[in-house]
Amino acid sequence: MFKDLDPILHSQLRLAVMSLLISVKEAEFTFIKEKTNASAGNISVQINKLKDAGYINVLKQFKDNYPQTICKITPLGIKAFEEYVKNLQTYLSIKK
């Protein structure tokens, strides 16, 4: 038996964002934009979806008079990501 893949994570950009955030302690919005090559608007929408799901925390502040957005994965997000990878591996091993 295997579970359905988490629909929040099973989307290209959201999964990319989560994969980046699991690798670091916290990251600026510009870092995510640079690494995913997605548009700012698109990333904003996906970040909000991840935030609403409780998978990431978003901190908005000012750095040298410029707005700065910092994203950080939450313990719930780590758990969901690990579960997603585990389910993915189960799917792939069944396929083989």
Added chain:
Amino acid sequence: MSEEKPLTQEESLALITSMISKAKCDYEETGISALMWGSIVCFCSIISFAGFYQHWVWANYVWFLTIVAVIPQIIIAIRESKRRKFKSHNDDAMSGIWISFGVGIFLMSYFVNLFKVEHEGSLYIIFYGIPTFATGLARNFKPMIIGGIICWAIAIVSFYISFPDIMLLTALAAIIAWFIPGLILRRRYQKLKNENV
């Protein structure tokens, strides 16, 4: 990258691997701190060694340079943290290790001068190996792992060597533990910077 593109399981796994590797690849130290401290400690050691034979009285005070160098170190650390767009999992641990090393070496210097501890040169070399080895291990950076181990090997040799010759070993330890890894980090950083231009 689009948000709702349907993903196969293979594509998902490939995307995760690629993003994790992109985040890892982005972590590059500038190497400036390692180069600076390697140069300063090496310079001070050689001046102490030469000062003994040349009877330079001022050579006794050359180690105060290491206290002065804390100011550019703080400036470098602030600039680097401002430049960095993300914080890695072990950044805080690294800062903790190097701050502890700085405080520890300052207190040890005070202690050895207060109680006129003999053969203190060996203690410094042992001390140099600790943050170097820990950083190398945490960052998976072999030149620093090797640098730390060589520091301890040099420390063992130094047990049988007295001042001023021990100063040459201190210079060697600084070159191997900091200067050479700093050069490697600097080259990597410059290469990465040129690739991104």
